[in-house]
Amino acid sequence: MLKAFVARIKQGYRTYPFPKKKPSLPERFKGRPVISDSKCNDCKKCISICPTDAIIANGNKIELDMGRCIFCGKCEQVCQNKTIIFSREYSLAAGKREDLLLKSQEFKSAESLKADMLKIFGRSLKLRQVSAGGCNACEADTNVLSTLAYDLGRFGVQFVASPRHADGLFITGPVTTNMKLALKKTYDAVPSPKIVIAAGACAISGGIYSGHPEQTNGADNSVPVDLYIPGCPPNPYTILDGILRLLGVGS
Amino acid sequence: MENMLKIYNCGVNDFKNVPCLDILKFRQTIIEQVNSGLRIATLFAMPADKLVCVLADDTNGSLYLLSSKVSKSYPSLTPACPQAHLFEREIAEQFSIIPQGHPWLKPVRFPDSSLIGITDFFKVAGSEIHEVAVGPVHAGIIESGHFRFQCNGENVFHLEISLGYQHRGIEKAIRSGEQKRLIHYMETLAGDTTIGHSLAYSQVMESLSNCYVPARANIIRAIALELERLANHTGDLGALAGDVGYLPTSSFCGRIRGDFLNMTAVLCGNRFGRGLVSPGGVNYDIDNSNISDLKQRIKAAFKDVSNAVNLLWETPSVLDRFDDTGVLTQKDCIDLGVVGVPAKACGLERDARFNFASGAYQFSQIPISTWDTGDVFARAYIRWLEIQKSVNFIENELENLPDGQTLSNPSALAANKIAVSLVEGWRGEICHTAITGNNGQLLHYKIVDPSFHNWPAIAIALRNQQISDFPLCNKSFNLSYCGHDL
Numbered sequence: 001m002l003k004a005f006v007a008r009i010k011q012g013y014r015t016y017p018f019p020k021k022k023p024s025l026p027e028r029f030k031g032r033p034v035i036s037d038s039k040c041n042d043c044k045k046c047i048s049i050c051p052t053d054a055i056i057a058n059g060n061k062i063e064l065d066m067g068r069c070i071f072c073g074k075c076e077q078v079c080q081n082k083t084i085i086f087s088r089e090y091s092l093a094a095g096k097r098e099d100l101l102l103k104s105q106e107f108k109s110a111e112s113l114k115a116d117m118l119k120i121f122g123r124s125l126k127l128r129q130v131s132a133g134g135c136n137a138c139e140a141d142t143n144v145l146s147t148l149a150y151d152l153g154r155f156g157v158q159f160v161a162s163p164r165h166a167d168g169l170f171i172t173g174p175v176t177t178n179m180k181l182a183l184k185k186t187y188d189a190v191p192s193p194k195i196v197i198a199a200g201a202c203a204i205s206g207g208i209y210s211g212h213p214e215q216t217n218g219a220d221n222s223v224p225v226d227l228y229i230p231g232c233p234p235n236p237y238t239i240l241d242g243i244l245r246l247l248g249v250g251s
Numbered sequence: 252m253e254n255m256l257k258i259y260n261c262g263v264n265d266f267k268n269v270p271c272l273d274i275l276k277f278r279q280t281i282i283e284q285v286n287s288g289l290r291i292a293t294l295f296a297m298p299a300d301k302l303v304c305v306l307a308d309d310t311n312g313s314l315y316l317l318s319s320k321v322s323k324s325y326p327s328l329t330p331a332c333p334q335a336h337l338f339e340r341e342i343a344e345q346f347s348i349i350p351q352g353h354p355w356l357k358p359v360r361f362p363d364s365s366l367i368g369i370t371d372f373f374k375v376a377g378s379e380i381h382e383v384a385v386g387p388v389h390a391g392i393i394e395s396g397h398f399r400f401q402c403n404g405e406n407v408f409h410l411e412i413s414l415g416y417q418h419r420g421i422e423k424a425i426r427s428g429e430q431k432r433l434i435h436y437m438e439t440l441a442g443d444t445t446i447g448h449s450l451a452y453s454q455v456m457e458s459l460s461n462c463y464v465p466a467r468a469n470i471i472r473a474i475a476l477e478l479e480r481l482a483n484h485t486g487d488l489g490a491l492a493g494d495v496g497y498l499p500t501s502s503f504c505g506r507i508r509g510d511f512l513n514m515t516a517v518l519c520g521n522r523f524g525r526g527l528v529s530p531g532g533v534n535y536d537i538d539n540s541n542i543s544d545l546k547q548r549i550k551a552a553f554k555d556v557s558n559a560v561n562l563l564w565e566t567p568s569v570l571d572r573f574d575d576t577g578v579l580t581q582k583d584c585i586d587l588g589v590v591g592v593p594a595k596a597c598g599l600e601r602d603a604r605f606n607f608a609s610g611a612y613q614f615s616q617i618p619i620s621t622w623d624t625g626d627v628f629a630r631a632y633i634r635w636l637e638i639q640k641s642v643n644f645i646e647n648e649l650e651n652l653p654d655g656q657t658l659s660n661p662s663a664l665a666a667n668k669i670a671v672s673l674v675e676g677w678r679g680e681i682c683h684t685a686i687t688g689n690n691g692q693l694l695h696y697k698i699v700d701p702s703f704h705n706w707p708a709i710a711i712a713l714r715n716q717q718i719s720d721f722p723l724c725n726k727s728f729n730l731s732y733c734g735h736d737l
Contacts, residue, residue, distance in 0.1 A: 003565055004499045007558050011503050026513065028520030028535065051431040070435060072526055129392045133419050135733050136394050137442025137523050143392045147505035161390035177364035178416045179395055182387045208435045214362075214420035232525070233442065236509075 015151045019250035023090070023237045030071045030086040035102055037061045039081040046075035046084060052201065052208060055084075058103075066092060067100040067204035067218075070232035092230045093242030097220065100204070100228055110227055112248030117193060121167055122247055124156045127197070128166035128190060132183050133215055134173030134207075137233040138200035142170065144236050152240070155249055163187075168195035168226075174202040174215040175222050187223045195246070199229040199239055207232060254280045255306070255315035260607035262314065263458040263670040266686055269303070269316045275326070277302065277319035282331045289315065290588045292673065292682045294328075294338040296321075296346040297695040298426075305671055305684060309599075309606045314671055324349040334588030337703060345422075360415035360736050368397055368413060375401035375408050383718060387416045394732035402718055410713040410721075412706055417736035425696045438525050441700055441734030446472070446479045446515075447676030448698070448734075449528040451683040454609060454672035456530035459687060462661040464610070466653045468532030473611035474545075474648055475515060475524050475533075477641040480677040481552075482511035484634040484641075487729050488560055491631050494723040495572040503559035510552040514545055532658035542649055549649075553642045560635050573628035577712040577724035580625060589708045591679015591701045592637075593728055595621045596629035603675035617644055630727040664691040676701060678731065700734030 016023060025031070040062060047055045047062070054068035055075055064075075064084065075084045093110040094100050112118060131139055145152040146159060160166050163186045175183055187196070198219040201207030206217035219225055229242040244250055254276065256269050272280065284306050285291065292307040292314065300322060306315040319325075327350035328335040339350040340359045350356065361367045368387070381402055387395035395416035401409040421436050429436075437452040438445045450472055457464055489504025512522035519527040519535045527533055537545070563569050579589070581597040594601045602619040604612045620636035622629040664687050674681045679701030688694035709728050713721060 004562055007499055007503070007562055010558055011555060014506055026516040026520055028518075029516065030520055049431070051435050070525075071521075072435065130388055131392075131394045131417070131732075133417050133733075135439035135442030136731065137439070137445070139392050139394065140443055141522065144505065144509055147509065148502050149506045149509055159392055163388075173417070174419065176417060176419055178361055178367045178418055179387065180364070181367070182395065182416070186388050208432055208439055209419045209421075209424075212420045212424060214364075214418055214423075232439075233523070235522070 015148055018150070018237065018240060019244060025088055025090060025235065025237070029088050029090075029235070030073050032087050032089040032092055032107060033064050033066070033069065033102060034085050034087050035062060035064060036083055040083040041081055045078040049074045049078050052205070052210060061103070064102045065100060065205070066102055066230040067097060067228060068201060068207070068210065069230065070201050070208055090235050090238045091241045092234065092238050093245055094228050095226065097204070097225070097228060100230060110242060110245040113195070113246055117195070118248060120193065121195070125168065125247060126158050126160045126166045127168050127170045128163045128186060129159055129170045129172070130183055130186050132171055132173035132179040132203070132219065133176035133209070134200065134202045138172035138202070141233045141236045142172065142199065142239060145240055150236055150240055155244060155247065157243055157247070163189035164191070166190050168197065169223070170197045170199060171203045171219040172199050174206040174209045174217065175219055176215045180216060180222055183219075183222055195226045196223050197227045197229065197243070198225045199234055201230060201232045204228050204230060255317045258314050258316065258671065259312060260314065260603070260671070260673045261454045261458050261609045263665070263668050264316075266667050266669045269318045269669060271318045271320060274319045274321050277304070277317060278326060278328055280317060281306065281328060281335070284315070285332050285334065291334050291338065292671075292680070293684055293697055293699045294335060294342070295684070295697045296342040296348055297686065300346070300348060302342070303684070305682065307607070307673070309601055312607050314607075316669065316671070321348055323347075324351050326351055327353040329353050329355070333586045334704070337707065358415065360418040362418070367415060370413060372399045372413070373401070373409055373411050379403055380408070396732045400718055405717045405719065407713050407716050407718050407721070410710045412710055414706070414732055414735055417733040419737070421737045422696065422698060425693065428692065434529060440698060440737065441702070441731040442523055443483055444479065444676045444678065444681070444700070444731065444734065446475045446524040446528060447674050447681050449524070450476060451672045451674040451681045453528050453530045454674070455670045455683045455685045456661060456664070458670035458672065459664040459668055459685060460530070460661040461665065462531055463659055464532050465656040465659060467536070467655045468657045469610040470648050470652055471518070471533045471537065471657065472528055474645050475518055475527055476674070476676075477645050478511055478515045479524065481638055481641050482508050482515070483677040484638050485511060485556055487726065488563070488631060488634055490726050490729075491573075491627070491723065492563060492569065494726050495569055497563070497566060497569050500559050500562050503555065507552055507556045507559060510548065510555070514548050514552075517541055517545060517548070529658070531661045532656070534658065536657045542652065546646065546649055549642060549645055556638060560638070563631070570628065572723065573631055574626060576627040576720055577716055577727060578624070578626045579708055579712045583711050584625070584708070587708050587711070588704050590704045591675075592630055592633050593705060593708055594679065595619065595633045597625040598623035601680070603673040603680045607673045609672070609674075611648065615644060615648065617641070627723055627727040664693070666691045678702060678729070679705065698737060700731055702730035702735045705730055706735060
């Protein structure tokens with residue numbers, strides 16, 4: 001018992017003061033892509049190299065769908081003119097699917113819930129997570145939010161064991177055909193009003209598995225989605241930032 | 252041994268040199284060799300009704316290849332060789348080749364979604380017996396899978412595990428010739444084993460294209476593989492502490508795991524190592540400031556993890572829950588062909604880094620950690636032993652990093668070859684096998700995640716345990732659902 005107390009003192013206080021203090025992400029971290037159309041020479045190399053068809057030509061301009069992007073950075077590597085550059089900006093979440101389509105103008109971040117919903121969920125939001133396919137990396141970086149480094153509980157947010165105890169779903173994975181029914185049943189088991197968060201490229205668009213007949217190209221083909229959190233997987237701070245934006249915390 | 256072609260890890264040979272035996276001879280050879288101490292690393296069917304098997308000899312690092320032509324069915328290996336059981340179910344499901352006399356011929360991944368979870372689950376009859384069904388959606392942030400328990404009171408008579416919910420068709424997409432996504436499929440076979448699987452894939456591609464990997468790249472790969480092991484083992488020890496209600500180690504390790512993941516992010520920007528390993532080497536070099544940053548971080552993290560983990564071994568209430576829980580005997584381990592942490596926890600010296608050394612491990616050996624009690628304690632303690640050795644390995648390698656390139660350019664794949672690559676991921680042995688066609692295209696690609704060998708072992712370890720110990724036993728294996736389901 002005494003040893004546990006000594007260990008507690010040695011380990012110290014390690015909760016990061018997010019969102020008051022911005023996190024320091026690694027130098028090589030790939031965050032929100034920035035597109036400068038004026039530099040584009042229309043070579044279309046980025047379009048042909050993208051493994052998830054996230055880059056779309058619109059006239060002589062390019063657009064990048066962050067909902068499909070897996071942040072591999074191959075487009076940045078092939079572009080000689082630096083038209084696409086991955087910034088270190090970790091705030092990627094959006095409230096509408098179309099807001100994830102990046103053009104050269106300003107990115108529209110997720111807005112907080114409407115007043116009536118915020119009144120219900122603003123100070124206490126219980127989420128039921130559903131793995132609907134995918135690779136378990138989104139799950140791993142969601143799990144860490146409950147550790148003392150991020151301490152999700154201090155914002156009144158908690159992952160709970162049953163959909164009956166939950167205010168919403170947190171979905172990862174492309175929704176495999178084998179999970180579609182289980183996801184629908186879980187959604188139906190959450191009492192209304194409820195919210196749905198889709199985290200990771202898979203849950204938004206099918207990600208690297210998009211087009212496979214064994215999956216259904218993302219959660220919003222099964223249930224209505226209120227918050228999209230891009231990434232493959234999203235960094236824990238990207239997920240946390242998304243949830244807090246929904247709750248109007250720190251903005 | 253005249254019925255088999257001998258190669259070494261990352262070896263390549265003409266596919267026509269793999270002996271193609273009569274099916275009865277094929278079956279008999281595998282059974283005899285497994286009885287004499289070899290084990291099945293992979294066994295699969297490929298188009299044109301061909302069966303291919305790779306047997307591994309842990310004592311001398313050899314791999315033996317053999318094949319056979321089959322028509323619609325053949326006499327099952329499983330009754331005489333239990334470790335073939337899941338492989339044969341997979342063959343039946345993917346290629347409609349029926350292993351006749353298979354005692355447990357059920358779906359593996361339910362490719363027909365309308366039948367997901369519908370199978371004739373084993374039932375124990377009796378007025379005092381009750382059935383508990385768990386999943387696919389579980390209580391925590393965990394992947395999806397279904398568990399069916401036959402219980403007498405608290406006691407588990409039998410557990411049946413039925414997976415397939417994470418099946419997303421990766422092997423089929425590879426066979427269809429998908430190129431742009433290939434490396435990304437490998438990185439996401441099991442997201443927590445990104446380095447392990449992308450390394451196994453890269454090694455196969457390098458063998459097939461006779462590509463030289465620079466020494467510096469080999470060492471960066473090994474450092475990344477050990478960081479992956481450190482992060483996951485640390486997380487598992489924290490989770491095991493959590494499952495017995497010992498919160499200090501649980502909360503400390505949850506954070507320290509992140510420290511190791513962030514070291515991988517120093518290498519390539521991503522906590523899971525996405526984009527780091529590719530055929531030919533690694534995509535990112537490290538400079539002197541990265542090296543000193545890593546040295547500092549690993550020293551600090553090891554100090555913290557030692558402090559946190561050693562509490563476990565000094566706390567009687569923890570040891571009481573770990574000891575004699577979920578025992579797997581060495582015999583069951585051998586029969587089922589178990590690999591990785593649970594095999595080492597039964598005293599079996601099975602570690603591809605040592606027995607089938609490739610890359611940097613050919614020059615810097617990591618001794619195999621074993622324990623002999625086969626229980627939750629042993630599986631936890633193996634993780635702690637491996638953490639210490641991995642930290643030591645990384646510190647040494649960072650001191651002696653050779654200069655030079657980190658990426659060479661692989662040429663086209665050679666035609667009509669077979670190559671096999673084994674990597675000791677943190678869960679255990681990963682096996683990738685590739686066969687090329689006339690134009691050097693990938694004719695067939697077979698992936699075996701260690702979880703595929705090990706899932707049946709959980710069912711055996713749970714027999715005669717209390718059902719309330721299931722989370723603890725399950726976590727002590729911590730197998731991958733997506734690595735199994737592919």
